[in-house]
Amino acid sequence: MIFDLLIKNGQVVLPTGIKMVDIAVKDEKIVLIQEKIEGEAKEVVDATGKIVVPGAIDVHTHLAMPFGGTISADDYFTGTRAALCGGTTSIIDYPCQRKGNSIKETLKPRFEMCEKDACCDYSFHVAITNFNDGKILEEMDEACENGITSYKGYMVYKKEGMMVDDGMIYQLLLRCKEVGAMLNLHAENPDIIDVRTEQFLREGKTGPWYHYLSRPEFVAAEADKRAVHWATHLNVPVYIVHMSDKEGLDAIIEAKKKGFDIKVETCPHYLEFTNEVFKRENGINFVCSPPMKGQDSLEALWKALNEGYIDTIATDHCPFQLHEKLWGKNDFTKIPNGCAGIENMYPYMLSKANEGKTTYETVVRVCSYNPAKIFGCKDKGSIEVGKDADIVLFDPKKDYTISVKNMHSNYDHTIWEGFKCHGYVTSTYLRGTLVFKDGEFLGKRGFGKFIKRERYQGK
Numbered sequence: 001m002i003f004d005l006l007i008k009n010g011q012v013v014l015p016t017g018i019k020m021v022d023i024a025v026k027d028e029k030i031v032l033i034q035e036k037i038e039g040e041a042k043e044v045v046d047a048t049g050k051i052v053v054p055g056a057i058d059v060h061t062h063l064a065m066p067f068g069g070t071i072s073a074d075d076y077f078t079g080t081r082a083a084l085c086g087g088t089t090s091i092i093d094y095p096c097q098r099k100g101n102s103i104k105e106t107l108k109p110r111f112e113m114c115e116k117d118a119c120c121d122y123s124f125h126v127a128i129t130n131f132n133d134g135k136i137l138e139e140m141d142e143a144c145e146n147g148i149t150s151y152k153g154y155m156v157y158k159k160e161g162m163m164v165d166d167g168m169i170y171q172l173l174l175r176c177k178e179v180g181a182m183l184n185l186h187a188e189n190p191d192i193i194d195v196r197t198e199q200f201l202r203e204g205k206t207g208p209w210y211h212y213l214s215r216p217e218f219v220a221a222e223a224d225k226r227a228v229h230w231a232t233h234l235n236v237p238v239y240i241v242h243m244s245d246k247e248g249l250d251a252i253i254e255a256k257k258k259g260f261d262i263k264v265e266t267c268p269h270y271l272e273f274t275n276e277v278f279k280r281e282n283g284i285n286f287v288c289s290p291p292m293k294g295q296d297s298l299e300a301l302w303k304a305l306n307e308g309y310i311d312t313i314a315t316d317h318c319p320f321q322l323h324e325k326l327w328g329k330n331d332f333t334k335i336p337n338g339c340a341g342i343e344n345m346y347p348y349m350l351s352k353a354n355e356g357k358t359t360y361e362t363v364v365r366v367c368s369y370n371p372a373k374i375f376g377c378k379d380k381g382s383i384e385v386g387k388d389a390d391i392v393l394f395d396p397k398k399d400y401t402i403s404v405k406n407m408h409s410n411y412d413h414t415i416w417e418g419f420k421c422h423g424y425v426t427s428t429y430l431r432g433t434l435v436f437k438d439g440e441f442l443g444k445r446g447f448g449k450f451i452k453r454e455r456y457q458g459k
């Protein structure tokens, strides 16, 4: 057989550990992994000195999302282009149901946009905001059959009409378990946020620090614990998105230790930044929900990651342009919530492994293997025979300073400006095709394929 691609001499992060092996690819798939492969190939890559990892799967993005009075700055073209340039080969995006719309109606325009624009592989979780007289709950089984096997409930954004109340969460948890879907929850307490926000604005406290203070640790922790309460008492799986606070995390770890199936995601910005960023001159740019918390929370997240309690890392990529962020310069409630990260997640995490703060195996587990397993992407998530050849080369010797000038998104600033990565992604292959090399995007608009996901199989 003549292989399409042969990657030789790299240190490959396999499910069984790091080994120096060669990888052969044919027809988009990994077909052979062994110490030395001597066969012929159309393209041979010498990966000497490189760490070879599976493409990351960013399971939390908001591309072209109407939010905060505008639309997030990256669409499915620029967002997925940026993803590939940071070694992320698949995304799961969050279309949000508008009142009265079915799941199909919510997804139709998103499928159309992705078919035309997506450069990397993609799927969707649907954020449910109302049940349409119960029809939504009925539709979920058919949607799962079509590969949409996860849903989201926002426990916040009441005024925006996006919130699900406890009664809806209760029904969603039970229905998701019944159809083999995962329910993802954004956990913060909306009523306390509203009361604190109104109080701050009345007192003339309008800066980004008060965005943090309107929803600090205990406000998120209450909702985290409520999610844990329902999931444990109903004995159903649940996935908590963008965990940022120690108290909530501790409650989840306790439930996990008792054997409950609670999954937890965090994001690079909660691992790198604390609430101190909101005191910076450009603090407005860091405004996202939930906000970054204190040092205790940051340390607890790293500890949990290294002890195996964090299941996934994702970005919550939802960037807005500077002029949009500035709408809130005199009132933090007018700042569109969200930051960028889609191009930075994998380089950041791999760079942290290179520095010894975590391990390459941990990074691959939380950025690729677990996201694939939890969200039913059966062809993704590891370098194994039979999987899609989504392969990333990371050069541990290449130092790289992040700057918006060198990125491949569509926004004009980044919270990661000036961050020094010790090591960087040098090549990305999507299903065996080279789509990024040495700073240059080589992929194609529309090359991304829909990932028809399997139902949740349990832990």
Ligand code: URP
Pocket (backbone or CB within 6 Å): 062, 067, 186, 287, 288, 289, 290, 316, 318, 337, 338, 339
């Ligand atoms: O600040 C954020 N995270 N914006 C996007 C919407 C959400 O809350 O996930």
Ligand code: ZN
Pocket (backbone or CB within 6 Å): 060, 062, 316
């Ligand atoms: Zn989000």
